[in-house]
Amino acid sequence: MTTTSAASRQGGTVLVTGGAGFIGCAISAALVEAFDRVVVVDNLHPQIHANGQRPDELAAGAELIIGDVAQAKTWDTVLAGLTPDVVIHLAAETGTAQSLNESTRHAHVNVVGTTQMLDGLSRHGKLPRRIVLSSSRAVYGEGAWTRTDGTVLYPGQRTSATLDAQQWDFTDARPLPMKAANTFPAPVSVYGGTKLAQEHIIQAWAKSFGVETVILRLQNVYGPGQSLINPYTGIMSLFCRMAMGQKSIPLYEDGEVRRDFILIDDVASAIVAGALSPTVQDQPMDIGSGEFQTIGTAAELIAKHYQAPAPHVTGQYRQGDVRHAWADVSDAQRVLGWTPRYNLAQGIDILANWIDAQPDVQPA
Numbered sequence: 146m147t148t149t150s151a152a153s154r155q156g157g158t159v160l161v162t163g164g165a166g167f168i169g170c171a172i173s174a175a176l177v178e179a180f181d182r183v184v185v186v187d188n189l190h191p192q193i194h195a196n197g198q199r200p201d202e203l204a205a206g207a208e209l210i211i212g213d214v215a216q217a218k219t220w221d222t223v224l225a226g227l228t229p230d231v232v233i234h235l236a237a238e239t240g241t242a243q244s245l246n247e248s249t250r251h252a253h254v255n256v257v258g259t260t261q262m263l264d265g266l267s268r269h270g271k272l273p274r275r276i277v278l279s280s281s282r283a284v285y286g287e288g289a290w291t292r293t294d295g296t297v298l299y300p301g302q303r304t305s306a307t308l309d310a311q312q313w314d315f316t317d318a319r320p321l322p323m324k325a326a327n328t329f330p331a332p333v334s335v336y337g338g339t340k341l342a343q344e345h346i347i348q349a350w351a352k353s354f355g356v357e358t359v360i361l362r363l364q365n366v367y368g369p370g371q372s373l374i375n376p377y378t379g380i381m382s383l384f385c386r387m388a389m390g391q392k393s394i395p396l397y398e399d400g401e402v403r404r405d406f407i408l409i410d411d412v413a414s415a416i417v418a419g420a421l422s423p424t425v426q427d428q429p430m431d432i433g434s435g436e437f438q439t440i441g442t443a444a445e446l447i448a449k450h451y452q453a454p455a456p457h458v459t460g461q462y463r464q465g466d467v468r469h470a471w472a473d474v475s476d477a478q479r480v481l482g483w484t485p486r487y488n489l490a491q492g493i494d495i496l497a498n499w500i501d502a503q504p505d506v507q508p509a
């Protein structure tokens with residue numbers, strides 16, 4: 146995975162929770178280059194790791210400790226043998242729709258997993274210099290919109306009644322890009338609520354102990370290495386597998402839902418920059434391509450790649466999904482010296498070529 150441009154030799158120890166997952170594997174090679182020691186703590190969750198084995202994509206130089214971040218004893222084991230200079234906290238339950246019906250599991254891993262980590266660090270007197278958190282655009286919910294007269298509104302959560310009536314958009318308003326400095330968080334999923342809680346808990350704790358924080362609110366990440374089996378995440382890999390089977394991709398709502406799709410390479414370079422940057426800021430930073438595309442456009446590009454039938458609109462919807470989301474990435478560019486490099490067409494080719502090369506991939 147391409148992350149070395151942002152990496153520079155730093156030395157010391159980096160501890161990565163959830164580091165055997167999609168993003169963790171993508172940053173692992175650059176971290177091995179930048180730090181003396183890279184330690185990953187991950188429970189190899191069966192929804193992501195079907196065979197329960199260390200993933201091949203995790204850089205050979207990274208040590209893997211199998212453990213649950215939500216258990217105090219994991220932290221006693223992990224911290225007995227190391228003092229982290231930087232912690233990158235990725236471990237999480239990530240299913241937006243799933244989180245509605247499994248809210249306790251999401252809260253347990255995402256919230257209690259974070260507090261157990263912080264308690265472990267203070268219990269062992271092993272305060273890192275910096276904690277980097279992979280937060281999510283889910284903290285914004287529907288975000289801020291603007292009326293025709295230029296005033297800003299927060300439209301709140303779409304109800305089942307409006308969605309059943311196929312009233313997808315908020316009337317007489319248009320969405321604004323998400324930027325932590327000027328968009329209030331207002332999650333519309335349990336997952337989003339737990340990611341916002343992670344941010345607040347880490348910031349409060351870190352301020353008290355003089356630890357730096359880098360909070361990165363990621364938009365929709367896709368690319369090589371993403372799960373081909375997790376049914377709850379990864380719309381782009383699902384679309385690829387549908388098109389591979391010559392199916393017409395079904396589009397929810399009217400196909401005009403906007404997302405900011407960011408290739409994993411660009412996310413990896415942002416997180417590595419977050420770990421290494423000489424400058425940080427307390428305010429969360431937004432990480433995306435900085436542009437929106439409709440889901441329909443993404444599906445058409447994928448269908449074209451596989452010469453599959455054109456996508457079709459179904460009018461279905463999914464609870465917890467927001468209508469539009471994209472990021473203003475100027476803070477991350479300014480503070481971390483990071484910039485996204487791939488557009489959607491390039492990224493889809495990279496993803497599809499990777500999927501096509503996977504030995505066991507099944508059309509969906």
Ligand SMILES: NC(=O)c1ccc[n+]([C@@H]2O[C@H](COP(=O)([O-])OP(=O)(O)OC[C@H]3O[C@@H](n4cnc5c(N)ncnc54)[C@H](O)[C@@H]3O)[C@@H](O)[C@H]2O)c1
Pocket residue numbers: 162163164165166167168169186187188189190193194212213214215234235236237238239254258279280281282340362363364365366367
């Ligand atoms: N991928 C995206 O589109 C995206 C977008 C926004 C934010 N994020 C955030 O980025 C982080 C990483 O996401 P990802 O896409 O790599 O997800 P992933 O599911 O591929 O990786 C998460 C890893 O955490 C591990 N894990 C889960 N529960 C654990 C526990 N209790 N103890 C220890 N390890 C545990 C899993 O085994 C997995 O390896 C998450 O915090 C997620 O909220 C991801």
